[in-house]
Amino acid sequence: MGIAERRIRQKVEVKTTILATAWQLVRAEGWQSLSIRRIADAIEYSVPVIYDHFENKEAILFEFTKQGFVLLCSKLEKAKEKYDTPAEQLTAIADAYWNFAFKNKEYFQLMFGIGMACCEFEKSIPEMLKVRKLVMEIIGDIVGKNKPADNLCLKYHTFWSILHGLISIKLTRKWDVSYELNKLVLHDAISGFIKNLKN
Numbered sequence: 587m588g589i590a591e592r593r594i595r596q597k598v599e600v601k602t603t604i605l606a607t608a609w610q611l612v613r614a615e616g617w618q619s620l621s622i623r624r625i626a627d628a629i630e631y632s633v634p635v636i637y638d639h640f641e642n643k644e645a646i647l648f649e650f651t652k653q654g655f656v657l658l659c660s661k662l663e664k665a666k667e668k669y670d671t672p673a674e675q676l677t678a679i680a681d682a683y684w685n686f687a688f689k690n691k692e693y694f695q696l697m698f699g700i701g702m703a704c705c706e707f708e709k710s711i712p713e714m715l716k717v718r719k720l721v722m723e724i725i726g727d728i729v730g731k732n733k734p735a736d737n738l739c740l741k742y743h744t745f746w747s748i749l750h751g752l753i754s755i756k757l758t759r760k761w762d763v764s765y766e767l768n769k770l771v772l773h774d775a776i777s778g779f780i781k782n783l784k785n
Contacts, residue, residue, distance in 0.1 A: 654693030655713035672727035728783040
């Protein structure tokens, strides 16, 4: 292996170490605890070494956002593939999205946190657009092809509002509603949503 190849490999290894360490900090203490200084201290490198690989903390967060959407997109596609009818597919996607939110809280909080620049991210993260298209196609199949596109967009946002609202309640007010009850509410809401789509 030549010097150039070795340098490239070392650069990749350091970048991987930075991300792995950042993820450990997030899992242990939450996103608010993450800083370039804390990452540098944890891996025993100088701060400039971190900046050689990432422009700033936001660049690290962006990497995790991409990872989260790749994972979410994969889960939703697998959920859809298990069923044949659009109604079953949409219900399966809602369940998969729900499960993703609670099994991957750190990703979910970053991906859908307040202040996230959705339009900018959608251009940079193809999986974001893929998730939107996946759900829009299924809603379109249920609604029928002769409905206006703006109606499909409205229905898409209604679907995500139901999911995000229920997930937010459970994530922020754990003591109020049991997980099981909240999941029943989700199924009831999605069932009603699907019935409304068919009318």
